Amino acid sequence: MLLAAAxxxxxxxxxxxxxxxxxxxxxxxxxxxxxxxxLDSCTRPDVVTExxxxxxxxxxxxxxxxxxxxxxxxxxxxxxxxxxxGVGPVLAHPVRSLADLDQLRExxxxxxxxxxxxxxxxxxxxxATPLIGFAGAxxxxxxxxxxxxxxxxxxxTKAMMYGAPELWDALMTRxxxxxxxxxxxxxxxxxxxxxxxxxxxxxxxxxAYERSVLPYSRAVLGAxxxxxxxRMHFGxxxxxxxxxxxxxxxxxxxxxxxxxxxxxxxxxxxxxxxQGNLDPALVDAPWPVVAAEVRAMLRAGRAARGHIANLGxxxxxxxxxxxxxxxxxxxHSETVQ
Amino acid sequence: MLLAAAxxxxxxxxxxxxxxxxxxxxxxxxxxxxxxxxLDSCTRPDVVTExxxxxxxxxxxxxxxxxxxxxxxxxxxxxxxxxxxGVGPVLAHPVRSLADLDQLRExxxxxxxxxxxxxxxxxxxxxATPLIGFAGAxxxxxxxxxxxxxxxxxxxTKAMMYGAPELWDALMTRxxxxxxxxxxxxxxxxxxxxxxxxxxxxxxxxxAYERSVLPYSRAVLGAxxxxxxxRMHFGxxxxxxxxxxxxxxxxxxxxxxxxxxxxxxxxxxxxxxxQGNLDPALVDAPWPVVAAEVRAMLRAGRAARGHIANLGxxxxxxxxxxxxxxxxxxxHSETVQ
Numbered sequence: 062m063l064l065a066a067a068x069x070x071x072x073x074x075x076x077x078x079x080x081x082x083x084x085x086x087x088x089x090x091x092x093x094x095x096x097x098x099x100l101d102s103c104t105r106p107d108v109v110t111e112x113x114x115x116x117x118x119x120x121x122x123x124x125x126x127x128x129x130x131x132x133x134x135x136x137x138x139x140x141x142x143x144x145x146x147g148v149g150p151v152l153a154h155p156v157r158s159l160a161d162l163d164q165l166r167e168x169x170x171x172x173x174x175x176x177x178x179x180x181x182x183x184x185x186x187x188x189a190t191p192l193i194g195f196a197g198a199x200x201x202x203x204x205x206x207x208x209x210x211x212x213x214x215x216x217x218t219k220a221m222m223y224g225a226p227e228l229w230d231a232l233m234t235r236x237x238x239x240x241x242x243x244x245x246x247x248x249x250x251x252x253x254x255x256x257x258x259x260x261x262x263x264x265x266x267x268x269a270y271e272r273s274v275l276p277y278s279r280a281v282l283g284a285x286x287x288x289x290x291x292r293m294h295f296g297x298x299x300x301x302x303x304x305x306x307x308x309x310x311x312x313x314x315x316x317x318x319x320x321x322x323x324x325x326x327x328x329x330x331x332x333x334x335x336q337g338n339l340d341p342a343l344v345d346a347p348w349p350v351v352a353a354e355v356r357a358m359l360r361a362g363r364a365a366r367g368h369i370a371n372l373g374x375x376x377x378x379x380x381x382x383x384x385x386x387x388x389x390x391x392x393h394s395e396t397v398q
Numbered sequence: 399m400l401l402a403a404a405x406x407x408x409x410x411x412x413x414x415x416x417x418x419x420x421x422x423x424x425x426x427x428x429x430x431x432x433x434x435x436x437l438d439s440c441t442r443p444d445v446v447t448e449x450x451x452x453x454x455x456x457x458x459x460x461x462x463x464x465x466x467x468x469x470x471x472x473x474x475x476x477x478x479x480x481x482x483x484g485v486g487p488v489l490a491h492p493v494r495s496l497a498d499l500d501q502l503r504e505x506x507x508x509x510x511x512x513x514x515x516x517x518x519x520x521x522x523x524x525x526a527t528p529l530i531g532f533a534g535a536x537x538x539x540x541x542x543x544x545x546x547x548x549x550x551x552x553x554x555t556k557a558m559m560y561g562a563p564e565l566w567d568a569l570m571t572r573x574x575x576x577x578x579x580x581x582x583x584x585x586x587x588x589x590x591x592x593x594x595x596x597x598x599x600x601x602x603x604x605x606a607y608e609r610s611v612l613p614y615s616r617a618v619l620g621a622x623x624x625x626x627x628x629r630m631h632f633g634x635x636x637x638x639x640x641x642x643x644x645x646x647x648x649x650x651x652x653x654x655x656x657x658x659x660x661x662x663x664x665x666x667x668x669x670x671x672x673q674g675n676l677d678p679a680l681v682d683a684p685w686p687v688v689a690a691e692v693r694a695m696l697r698a699g700r701a702a703r704g705h706i707a708n709l710g711x712x713x714x715x716x717x718x719x720x721x722x723x724x725x726x727x728x729x730h731s732e733t734v735q
Contacts, residue, residue: 214678214679214711214714215679216678216679216714216716219677219679219680220679220682220683223679223680223683223684223687224682224683224684224687263635263656264656265656266655266656266658266677266710267656267658268658268694269677298600298635298656300637300638301637301656301657318603319600319601319602319603319604319635319638320638321603321604321605340556340603340606341551341553342551342552342553342556342557342560343556343560345557345561346557346560346561347560347561350560350561357605373603374551377551377553379553
């Protein structure tokens with residue numbers, strides 16, 4: 062159902078899944094992660110398989126998304142980084158010069174055997190439910206590499222983008238290659254769709270995005286065309302960039318909760334499906350409020366050629382899993398033909 | 399010049415000032431703040447006067463903005479809070495129930511004598527240059543009060559907004575009263591314009607903003623109409639909300655760096671002037687890059703009935719003051735009639 066909606070083909074019901082459904086709020090996930098560091102957990106095929114399947118069992122969602130992290134391919138090629146609980150990714154040696162790019166060699170399948178193995182095992186268990194593979198987009202990876210960790214204003218990254226275009230191009234070209242290979246490896250292993258997360262793209266003015274980011278995202282998504290799997294592309298706070306993001310090559314553009322889906326469809330034109338976009342903070346509101354918002358989202362989503370229901374950002378850590386399950390049921394019952 | 403541009407009247411040149419120009423990146427500011435906590439510095443009229451005047455001397459900007467903080471009126475009525483360096487405002491007793499609202503009594507002039515005194519002194523020094531007074535908008539203040547400090551997803555605030563509308567209304571009504579009085583006190587003391595900062599409004603979907611935030615911002619700005627001073631209204635990441643924010647009663651709507659000013663003018667219609675919107679991270683780029691962006695901003699700003707040049711967010715802490723001075727000179731030389 063997800064693949065048909067992604068391609069704008071007729072669907073028997075509106076498919077639904079949740080960004081960050083694998084992990085975060087599920088008690089069975091927390092139990093499994095006990096004593097296991099984030100990046101370590103991503104390299105254990107048995108753990109990845111189980112966490113990827115947990116939300117499918119719980120919610121009856123129309124897709125699984127691989128349990129992983131956008132920093133996994135960088136860690137796999139030897140970048141010295143850690144994911145610090147409560148902080149986020151922290152790098153030992155931030156990228157500030159051409160010499161710092163030596164950290165970023167090409168990614169090959171041999172670097173991530175656990176990903177290939179986990180996907181084979183997940184796909185075997187999933188049956189007809191598709192698995193979504195994913196990667197961080199070049200700009201979002203660049204933000205972490207240049208800042209050295211999470212940042213509010215991304216000042217160093219923007220300074221490089223505006224002030225050192227050759228270094229920027231060299232960095233973004235390497236990151237595009239890594240993201241492309243990481244997605245290709247996941248598709249070869251069995252993923253039925255891919256999502257390129259440009260989480261931080263929304264911090265850029267449209268002209269800067271078009272000049273300094275879009276070409277590299279397009280290189281990633283364009284190279285995936287030959288695989289034939291639907292490509293999805295998403296960033297937070299990207300309302301002003303939707304038209305440009307639609308030019309990056311994805312069949313589906315994810316919409317954050319700040320833009321109604323009919324307005325997003327207008328900005329994207331008739332050649333894209335949309336994905337989204339309930340406010341994650343709304344999920345735990347009283348059920349009548351949630352149900353009204355779900356119905357409004359489904360109504361607005363009809364303006365696009367296809368709609369994959371989702372949140373407009375990742376599941377929040379304190380979200381009640383039962384609330385997500387009720388949303389899945391409502392999306393299905395409201396849209397079944 | 400700023401007041402004329404705010405009202406859409408003819409100007410001899412495009413006025414320019416910078417959000418957060420008072421404080422942050424100036425070395426003479428850092429020297430003055432040495433050993434003085436943020437909220438303490440805001441209650442010292444001599445310090446406030448000096449910090450407010452520093453950027454006017456340095457840059458030749460067309461307006462001063464009072465050195466203060468959006469938490470000052472809350473601290474003044476006895477809310478137990480502190481501004482922790484590197485973190486932000488932190489509250490001892492976050493608002494979670496009706497009883498917690500007892501912290502929020504009405505603000506009177508007697509609560510902030512240092513503000514009145516500082517403004518009198520600043521205005522005496524400024525001569526013809528106008529002073530902008532400011533306050534935090536009800537929603538942004540509510541975010542800090544409900545979360546208890548800075549937050550990435552504002553989940554508790556949104557949970558109250560979506561799930562406890564009566565408590566939300568009681569909280570927002572009190573905060574609107576406080577913001578209104580804080581602005582009125584500043585105008586009575588001598589401020590020539592006011593800006594209502596709804597820094598966090600951009601985290602809301604438009605429908606939620608319209609229902610649960612706009613009425614309270616309108617109450618604040620509407621009550622200021624009788625003073626006759628121009629009212630300005632700004633929030634970060636508010637591209638999707640510009641049309642609605644324009645209905646809150648301000649003559650000028652600030653635009654963040656994500657939306658070109660001509661597009662912002664289209665969303666706002668002919669009854670508003672615009673303010674903004676260089677990317678603060680661009681300021682330290684090589685001068686040819688900055689100059690091109692300043693010219694593009696001035697061109698786009700001509701689409702509005704009036705334009706006050708500014709950044710599209712506050713000055714970043716590491717910004718080079720000389721870069722800001724060059725921008726002021728360029729804005730003036732490019733636009734002088």
